[in-house]
Amino acid sequence: MKMKTKLFMGFGILLVLIFALAGIGMNRLTTTDSSIKEIYENRYQKVRTSTQVRNDAAELAKGIVNLLLIDSEESDKKNAEAVKTISGKVMQGLQQIDQFSKEGKERELADEVLLHGKRFLEFKDQVVRLNQSGRQAEANSLRTTVGIDLQDRFTRSMGNLTNFHNEAMDAAIQQALGDNQQTMMYTGLLTLIGLLLSVAIMLWIVFGFSRGLNILSAMLTNFASGKWGHAAYRVPITSNDEFGRLAGVFNRLADDLEQATASERTLHKMNEDMLWLQTQIAHMYAMLEDSRKVEEMAQTFIGELARIVGAQDGALYVLKQTASGTKLALAGTYARSESTAAAELPLGEGLVGQCAKDGKPITVEGVAGQYGAIRSAFGELEPLTLTVQPVEYDDEVIAVFELVSLKSFSELEQKLIKQTSENLGVTLNVLMGRLRIEELLRIHQALTDELQSQSEELLSQQDELKASNEKLEEQTQALRASEEQLQRQQEELEQSNDALVRKAIELEEQVRETEEVNRQIELTKEKLEKQALELALASRYKSEFLANMSHELRTPLNSLLILSQLLKENKEHNLTGKQVEYAETIYSSGCDLLKLIDDVLDLAKIESGRMELHEETVCLQETAESMRKAFGPIARSKGLSFEVGFGGETPGQLQTDSGRLKQILKNLLSNAFKFTQSGSVRLTIRQLAEPRPMVAFEVEDTGIGISSDKQQLIFEAFQQADGTTSRKYGGTGLGLSISRQLASLLGGAIELESEEGRGSRFTLYLPHDARLASGAAEAAPAAMPPSTEWPRLAPLPLASGEMPATAFTDDRDSIAEGDRVLLIIEDDTHFAAILLDMARSRGFKAVVALQGDKGLQLAKTLQPDAILLDIQLPVMDGWSVLVQLKNDASTRHIPVHVISVVDEVHQGLSMGAIAWLRKPSGKEHLEQAFTHILSFLNRDLRNLLIVEPDEVQRESLVNLIAHDDVRITAVASGGEALEVLAAQPFDCMVLDYGMTGPSVYELLDRIKADEGLRRLPIVIYTGKTLDKKEQLRLKKYAESIIIKDVKSPERLLDETSLFLHRVEENLPKEKQQVLQKLHSIETVFKGKKVLLVDDDIRNVFALSNLLEGLGMQVAFAETGRQALDSLDREPDFDLVLMDIMMPEMDGYEAMRAIRGDERFDRLPIIALTAKAMKDDREKCIQAGASDYITKPVHTEQLLSLMRVWLYK
Secondary structure (H helix, E strand, O other), rough: OOOOOOOOOHHHHHHHHHHHHHHHHHHHHHHHHHHHHHHHHHHHHHHHHHHHHHHHHHHHHHHHHHHHHOOOOOHHHHHHHEEEEEEHHHHHHHHHHHHOOHHHHHHHHHHHHHHHHHHHHHHHHHHHHHOOOOOHHHHHHHHHHHHHHHHHHHHHHEEEEHHHHHHHHHHHHHHHHHHHHHHHHHHHHHHHHHHHHHOOOOOOHHHHHHHHHHHHHHHHHHHHHOOOOOOHHHOOOOOHHHHHHHHHHHHHHHHHHHHHHHHHHHHHHHHHHHHHHHHHHHHHHHHHHHHOOHHHHHHHHHHHHHHHOOOOEEEEEEEEEOOOOOEEEEEEEOOOOOOOOOOOOEOOOHHHHHHHHOOOOOOEOOOOOOOOOOEOOOOOOOOOOEEEEOOOOOOOEEEEEEEEEEEOHHHHHHHHHHHHHHHHHHHHHHHHHHHHHHHHHHHHHHHHHHHHHHHHHHHHHHHHHHHHHHHHHHHHHHHHHHHHHHEEEEEHHOOOOOHHHHHHHHHHHHHHHHHHHHHHHHHHHHHHHHHHHHHHHHHHHHHHHHHHHHHHHEEEEEEEEHHHHHHHHHOOOOOOOHHHHHHHHHHHHHHHHHHHHHHHHHHHHHHHHHOOOOEEEEHHHHHHHHHHHHHHHHHHHHEEEEEHHHOOOOEEEEEOOHHHHHHHHHHHHHHHHHHHOOOOEEEEEEEEOOOOOEEEEEEEEEEOOOOHHOOHHOOOOOOOOOOOOOOOOOOOHHHHHHHHHHHHHHOOEEEEEOOOOOEEEEEEEOOHHHHHHHHHHHHHHOOOOOOOOOOOOOOOOOOOOOOOOOOOOOOOHHHOOOOOEEEEEOOOOHHHHHHHHHHHHEEEEEEEOOOOOHHHHHHHHHOEEEEEEEEOOOOOHHHHHHHHHHHHOOOOOOOEEEEEEEOOOHHHHHHHEEEEOOOOHHHHHHHHHHHHHHHHHHHHOEEEEEOOOOOHHHHHHHEEEOOOOOEEEEEEEEHHHHHHHHHHHEEEEEEEOEOOOOHHHHHHHHHOOOOOOOOOOOEEEEOOOOOOHHHHHHHOOOEEEEEEOOHHHHHHHHHHHHHOOOOOHHHHHHHHHHHHHOOOOHHOOOOOEEEOOOHHHHHHHHHHHHHHHHEEEEEEEHHHHHHHHHHHHOOOOOEEEEOOOOOOHHHHHHHHHHHOOHHOOOOOOEEOOOOOOHHHHHHHHOOOOOOEEEEOOOOHHHHHHHHHHOOO
């Protein structure tokens, strides 16, 4: 065979092999190229997109955290823009995922991603809105409670989708590799055959062709072994044919995979850093949790933190108050010698002092050679880096720590140092608070033990003294008996022997008779004991009957009075005048029935010995005047002459129970007017010297008189002189019975002289001093002769009409513009005349009112510059006048100086009086009172002191109250407050409970101990929730306590305006509107939810109509059990009105159950009871009631109580 043939055969075979190899190669290359394009354009792009969305979600979460934590306007704007940009990327990525996700599991995973992504973006929008509206606290809370969970769910769903695409891509790569191996196998087989047939001829062709295939094979092998990320294994692109394009695709695939791997590695490193940071913080907190001392906690903290961050030296200083000021005290060290660690540092000295002063961290790099050496056992090393970090609580620095290291602190270590300092602030503050509480408890326990010991010692001494007295008394009685016995024996010895014999015989007879009598006495004693038991049982039944009767009568009477009063007011103006008159009659009859019930209960209390008496000094002049004013209108209406006067030497005052004395006199005078149709009634008060110092009250009338056989009968309960059914005069017959027994309790007696058809005289005898009460009743004269001389007093006018406003001339008709006007509200005409003269001598035009209601009317009409006010006034008492003056915007600024016998100084000052003077008062004290009023009026500016440690809060209080009528001094501590109080006078002080310096109680004690400051009105303004013990203690010092809440600024403005006596119309409009809204009844009651618990539908109907008419929401429960169910269903009630006597569960049990639930610990509960017996109030309060009111309910009293508790 020729070479040419062989050559042509060889080339022919080679050509065939080439065509065959080219066909197979092209087919496999096309398949491989399609697979790689599929991997890159479909699978890899999906992996890349899902990975990018997950990374963007992590960046978005980080941006939200920065937006909430970094509090500056510039940072907020920058972070908000970043959040907006990243959220746009996340939204775009989610849209791409939605587009390329077709069906099956991929579609399910994509739907899950889209769901969680949408929720996460909605959370982002809500956080941004809250942050833009300044509600960062709510935004942080939302991130903690909702955002972290949404972020985790979104990240997990994105991870699931990424993993799905990674697995699909891995499967496609494996498929491509398999195809490539198959291609290589076919290509190698054909190449081997060609080489065997024409190796020499086709060497250069085979070598060139196989070289490209070998490179491609090496690339695929590298991909299979995971070496595609290294640049050395990339395919060089040497041609523009299929091999070149294939190499380019492989190189791009390698670049993208390398980039994705780097992103995954970075994210993993961030997660590891965050986990390490949280682990170390938790570890530090666990170690500090068991510390019981500040030094122990400081040593543990600085040592453990230095170990974690690799510091070689450290120290921790705690702020401490000393006599010379605030200093930093060394509390703990790490590897620092005592010679180099200062025990104390003042603020601003050194880096530590400056850090404490500024509250900002300090870090210094490169301090080698300029800082103290770090010592060890073998030598010293120079530090490279130091950092000083403040420890804050509630934006105040409480400690500072310093760390020194041979290396620079990493960013992660710096984050750890910052976060542990924040946690240390909270933990250290809690420990300090606990230590203060433990110290106070130790002091309290020591004081309690000491008081207990002293009390026991006093009781022991008292018992010993009592035993000694009893022993001496027994010895005295024994000596007296012995003396009498010796005297009798002496007389008996003088008798004759016959008498002795006779007496002996008689003695035997007497012994027998005595034995018989003793047997009879024993039987009688047993009968008496049985009767006593029956009497006690009957008394108990009687008390229970009276209590139940009170409830059964008061319950329907309650609804009758409330509904009749509502009808009488005729707010809807739909009743005729006659119907309103009927309603007034019903109301008046109900009040009469209530008085009858009270009389029955009074009688029961007296008989059972449970009537309480309150001893006080009674001015007889005021008592006489009050009787004159109370019965004057009755006398005029009946056409009778009514005289009140004093006989003989006029007594000044009396030690007794004023209320019970007036009750007796009113009963006697009421009877006198009832049974007198013509003539006169006289009340005479006279002083008796014999047999004991006493005061006699004589009530004499010219009425029908009482026959002698019935004079004793009328003092029995339910008895009258005429008890027949056809009697002319009504009544129950209780008045005189109650009066006589009350007189006996007061140590006195009532005597009666009467002649039928000519009139009667009742005389009440009372001792001068209540200490003589035990024998006063017996000392009262058996019968006093009729008075022969009566003081000549002008009788009251017979015609009906109003009494003159004054008994003398005042200045009301001569007041001109520019005059200073003083209003005197005083019912004692003599004292009022004295005050009138003193006021005129000091340049006042004075006007006098003898009744409370007249005084209130004159105050509103005249708008006086000042008011002198008595408390015990007719018609309307001084308390009511003061309340109405201070609740009226037109009069609340008028200074009121109280002059009264009532000793309730603190109550009066807390209600807005500028000063209090107790009667009787000398001229010097009265002159001081006028001097005080003039001094107050001569000052145009009022001085207010504010003690508030927080600078921002202090500034806001100044802005709240400030105006041109008040000068405000604001200080930060109790020490500063004492300094300014000593330097100038103030009209009011606002004090924060949590002030620095002396404790609030120490400051208040020092103020009240100062004679010049003890009457200073004090308003406690605090954000702390006070328990009952703290409130009671503070109320001894402060006129008002305001808890910081939503409405506290309005209340503070109102209270300070009251004590500064500011004219409301001179205040800015917005402050006027605040005060007007605060005092509006509709504002207090409108929209409030009240739970009414009562089993009587009549009461429910009456009270519901009353409360709903004020805009309140009323819910009803028939029993205590239903009330508990209602509160459990709707715990947002503002107040509970609780009846006591109910079926199934009474009011006591219900209130105890309500107070047992922590949710209702502060829910106001007002108890409504008709049992009105002794100790009812104490029982209700002990069971959990906030306050107590008896049926029938007076609407004004109920609404007043509700306003107080709803206002709180």
